[in-house]
Amino acid sequence: GNSVTQMEGPVTLSEEAFLTINCTYTATGYPSLFWYVQYPGEGLQLLLKATKADDKGSNKGFEATYRKETTSFHLEKGSVQVSDSAVYFCALTFSGNTPLVFGKGTRLSVIA
Amino acid sequence: DAGVIQSPRHEVTEMGQEVTLRCKPISGHDYLFWYRQTMMRGLELLIYFNNNVPIDDSGMPEDRFSAKMPNASFSTLKIQPSEPRDSAVYFCASSNGGRTEAFFGQGTRLTVV
Numbered sequence: 001g002n003s004v005t006q007m008e009g010p011v012t013l014s015e016e017a018f019l020t021i022n023c024t025y026t027a028t029g030y031p032s033l034f035w036y037v038q039y040p041g042e043g044l045q046l047l048l049k050a051t052k053a054d055d056k057g058s059n060k061g062f063e064a065t066y067r068k069e070t071t072s073f074h075l076e077k078g079s080v081q082v083s084d085s086a087v088y089f090c091a092l093t094f095s096g097n098t099p100l101v102f103g104k105g106t107r108l109s110v111i112a
Numbered sequence: 113d114a115g116v117i118q119s120p121r122h123e124v125t126e127m128g129q130e131v132t133l134r135c136k137p138i139s140g141h142d143y144l145f146w147y148r149q150t151m152m153r154g155l156e157l158l159i160y161f162n163n164n165v166p167i168d169d170s171g172m173p174e175d176r177f178s179a180k181m182p183n184a185s186f187s188t189l190k191i192q193p194s195e196p197r198d199s200a201v202y203f204c205a206s207s208n209g210g211r212t213e214a215f216f217g218q219g220t221r222l223t224v225v
Contacts, residue, residue: 034213043116043203043216089155099145099168100205100214104154 002027004090006103013080013110021075021106023064023090031092033057033066033073034100038087047075047088080110118204118217125224130192133220136185137206145214146179146189147203155203161187162209194224 007022025031032051036044048057053068062077073090090103117136125131137144145160159169164181172179176195181187191198201221205214 032212036216043218044205045216046213049213099143099157099160102155 002031002092002094002098002101004092004101004103006088006090006106009087009105009107011106011108013108015082015110015112016079017110019075019077019080019084019108021088021090021108023073023075023103025071025073025090025092027071027092027094029094030068031094033064034091034093035062035064035073035075036089036091036102038089038105040086044089080108082110082112084108085110116204116206116215116217118202118220120220121218122221123223125194125222127195127224128193129224130190131194131198131222131224133189133202133204133222135187135189135204135217137187137204138215139185141206141208141215142184143207143209143214144181144187145205145207146187147205149201149203149219150199158189191222194222196224198222199224 035047048059050057050066146158207214
């Protein structure tokens, strides 16, 4: 079946450090890929997405590139802030009536 | 649009009681999803609807759980009777289906004591 694997957290970084959260997927076909972010006490918010191979999604300084050859969609940010502390979820979906499949989430803590 | 609206935000109930969680999806969205989030199991899809019709309820853990969508603007998730292991955050989400993203509500934090 379809699945998403994320690096396990928690990840703790100092402010202004470089962030990478790894995400790989297993799927039959070519899904759309997403990163969601969940701040404490809130629901999930879409952070960025990519719908086809080699697409780069970006938002709020975060980026991820859809790599078909490695079935990956790693999240990166060049300089994290304390306000980026949250749980990050990688997810995929296909066209039609298939719901999002989520990874287990990676908790990021950024310290000043 | 106000986004996906869930109520209540918090619910504390005693074991054995009936619990009803409510969701109003974004207007015009034809898919509605119910998820459960726990520390141990992460995000689990419970059930989803397309045009008010349940498509897949294989994620519903037991017969104690039921979900309905009587119209395009309202859905409920009911647990009867509730048990302490049902304690979790329950999210509702809606989308236009296809390859588009889902939009999540703020969630309902359920505590069964």
